Amino acid sequence: MATLDTETTGGIELTERAAQEILGLLEKQGKTDSALRVFVQGGGCSGLNYGMAIDDEIEEDDFIFQCNGVKVIVDPISINYIKGASVDYVEDVMGGGFKIDNPNATRSCGCGNSFSTDDGPEASSGGCGSGCGCH
Numbered sequence: 227m228a229t230l231d232t233e234t235t236g237g238i239e240l241t242e243r244a245a246q247e248i249l250g251l252l253e254k255q256g257k258t259d260s261a262l263r264v265f266v267q268g269g270g271c272s273g274l275n276y277g278m279a280i281d282d283e284i285e286e287d288d289f290i291f292q293c294n295g296v297k298v299i300v301d302p303i304s305i306n307y308i309k310g311a312s313v314d315y316v317e318d319v320m321g322g323g324f325k326i327d328n329p330n331a332t333r334s335c336g337c338g339n340s341f342s343t344d345d346g347p348e349a350s351s352g353g354c355g356s357g358c359g360c361h
Contacts, residue, residue: 237291238264238298238308244315244324245294252296255280261290261297264313264326266304274307276326 240248240262252258263281266274281299284290289305291298300308311328 237289237305237310238293238300239310239312240293240296240298241312241314242294244313245296247315247322247324248296252280257282261299263299263301264304264308264311265301266307276308276328278313278324 248262252260257280260280260282261284263277263279265277265279267277269275284299285301287302289300289302291300307330308326308328310330311326314325314327315322316325
């Protein structure tokens with residue numbers, strides 16, 4: 227396991243607003259010692275989907291970043307697709323949610339939850355199912 231400073235490694239960055247939301251969720255769930263796991267999995271209309279979860283378990287080969295008071299964990303496969311990404315929390319007329327700005331994405335779904343990279347898997351389905359209108 228490697229603990230890395232986001233500012234010097236280009237790992238995963240959380241904006242102050244996103245960190246406040248995560249810290250609030252951790253406190254509400256009584257999991258102040260837990261971490262935010264950010265990961266990538268296959269699927270969606272662009273080939274890959276972002277995922278985030280509260281996690282108490284750190285694997286030996288996980289990367290750990292400290293961002294605005296939040297411990298962020300990324301597995302060694304996902305880091306290749308999202309290194310340098312920034313997680314923000316935004317609110318609009320539809321409500322609030324997390325948004326990932328990924329410099330590695332070469333194509334993104336209209337909903338922002340699905341993406342592809344030059345060396346990532348291509349989409350094999352006809353849409354992400356979120357109603358974003360991508361097919």
